[in-house]
Amino acid sequence: MSTIIKQCKMLKKASEALAIADTKSKNEALKQVATSLLQHQETILEANDKDVEKARENNMKESLIDRLRLTRDRINGMVESIHMIIDLKDPVWKSNNVWTLENGLTISKMTVPIGVIGIIYESRPNVTVDAFALTLKSGNCVLLRGSSTSLHSNRALVKAIKEGLKNSPISEEVISLIDDADRAVVKEMLTLNEYIDLIIPRGGKDLIDMVVKNATVPTIETGIGNxxxxxxxxxxxxxxxxxxxxxxxxxxxxxxxxxxxxxxxxxxxxxxxxxxxxxxxxxxxxxxxxxxxxxxxxxxxxxxxxxxxxxxxxxxxxxxxxxxxxxxxxxxxxxxxxxxxxxxxxxxxxxxxxxxxxxxxxxxxxxxTDGGEFGFGGEMGISTQKMHARGPMGLDELVTIKYTIVGNGQIRG
CATH class of the missing domain: 3.40.309.10 (Aldehyde Dehydrogenase; Chain A, domain 2)
Structure with a gap:
């Protein structure tokens, strides 16, 4: 069994408990993670320095290095985003559409978590925290696959997140990072329909085209911005x-x-x-x-x-x-x-x-055009497609629908 399948099985199991977790537990977990990020910020910045140094050695242009770089202000910004997400309404198990048929059946259109969300992204370690906070609050587990250029940063961030979760009511198994730089792992990830419910790519045209072309898991197209x-x-x-x-x-x-x-x-x-x-x-x-x-x-x-x-x-x-x-x-x-x-x-x-x-x-x-600027606390990406989600994706775009029907012995004639 491959490492990624083991990770996915863990996430799938964890998603069952997270889907029914109450808002208080999820918010407490987010508070603990915010605290942990601040406690570990020196380690995170040291890891990020390694990524930036390597990027410069590889002649990455400065505008992209800016996306890669973390600072104390940017870590503080991540923490502020988490607290904003804590203050937002829980999107799970809500309904604004309930009706009763002539036969007495009451139908409710309820919001429920999607399940396990995979996100593939390039050189932006802040996405690690945004993706985690939004998926947790919306009741979803997350599988992260960042680029090799931000590998040290992402490892440090995920470690800090897990340390925070250890002090919370939510299992640290709700988040997992693929730290294998082999692109074959991404191809495998894109076809794990049994374990992953949605893939969201964030990056340049080549990455997004590759994901859309190769994925059998449902995918949301995001982000290319001319x-x-x-x-x-x-x-x-x-x-x-x-x-x-x-x-x-x-x-x-x-x-x-x-x-x-x-x-x-x-x-x-x-x-x-x-x-x-x-x-x-x-x-x-x-x-x-x-x-x-x-x-x-x-x-x-x-x-x-x-x-x-x-x-x-x-x-x-x-x-x-x-x-x-x-x-x-x-x-x-x-x-x-x-x-x-x-x-x-x-x-x-x-x-x-x-x-x-x-x-x-x-x-x-x-x-x-940014989830934080729109009041979403962060974003999973900016969808440029027209199905399910469009524009900055916040909590409301990370739930799906379940119809519940309550009867009293009705049968169809």
Whole structure:
């Protein structure tokens, strides 16, 4: 029997008890884990330093190293997220839909845990804590498979989590980490339908495509972010520059960063020089032929319109108007996060209704597409599909449905 099957059997057994655990027990477990993370933060940071050092030796770009790095502030952020999840309502065994048939049968549509959730993710050790906290509160066990680049960090985090669980009413067997770097283990994980109820990949296009192509376990497609901002002709230019800078520069290595900028032709000569002055010392701008006449941008190719850079690069295109912008986004976007900057309510509403994406903004940065920012305490990922879950996945997306039917001797005629 392989190691991963042993892990899955343990999780499957543990999920039976966790599914019926009361809210008080789950919240106490989360409190103990939060305490443990703070107690072990020096060990966690030392482990993370090893991962960062190795990443630099392998010439990982700095924007991705930023995703990998843990700091005391980021560990404190993880702990704050856990406490936020503690304060959220338990999503298990709830119903807002109960009805009685003419024959007297009472039917209730109840929420129940999914069971065992596997998550495969790249270079973001904070996902380890987010995934654990959300799955525990929603009554699910979790099987974690992080990338080899964050292996030391994930081992230290899971060890701290388990230490916390030892002081709680919840078994430490509700979480398990695959620390084998062999990719064959991932392929095996994707086909363990008997033990795993759902797979969630978090990472780049290659990872997500591989999981979707090879998984027989049900999968939620997440996260590739070719996110656009469209500056309408009515936009407030000063606000627009601030928003674009934030969406591109604050953390360029994350999936909700802006990768493509579309500018209405009537305001391009006003906006682009101001934006160029603000961000060109950090950001390489690649423009269409019209944009290149206004600013000193590199020529954009067809590939640039579809690219998720995860870096200090921004594709810029001047468009004829709202319809052009929407058409471009629906052609090249990844259904993640899209924004319009406008003072025209009609244009804003058209953009909101016609753009095909999980999250659509008016006059705000795309960087807010995040479970924590949405008040979910964290996220399992950002779903870009249209079934079951879409957008940042919090507690409510980690439960499924059970119909309960209560009768009094009814038989079907």
């Amino acid at each position: 996110c656009h901002i469209f500056v309408d002709e009515s936009a407030n230019i000063e606000k627009a520059v601030d928003i674009i800078e934030n969406a591109k520069v604050q953390r360029p290595g994350v999936c909700n960063a802006c990768e493509s900028l579309l500018v209405h032709k009537e305001v391009a000569s006003d906006l682009l020089p101001k934006l160029y002055e603000r961000i060109s010392h950090k950001v390489e701008m690649r423009g269409c032929s019209i944009a290149k006449e206004i600013i000193d941008a590199k020529p954009a190719t067809e590939e640039d319109w579809a690219e998720e850079y995860l870096d200090y690069i921004l594709a810029v295109k001047v468009v004829a108007g709202l319809e052009d912008a929407i058409e471009h986004i629906n052609q090249y976007g990844t259904k993640h996060s899209e924004a319009i900057l406008t003072e025209n309510l009609t244009n804003a509403n058209s953009f909101l209704r016609q753009v095909d994406a999980a999250t659509v903004y008016v006059n705000a940065s795309t960087r807010f």
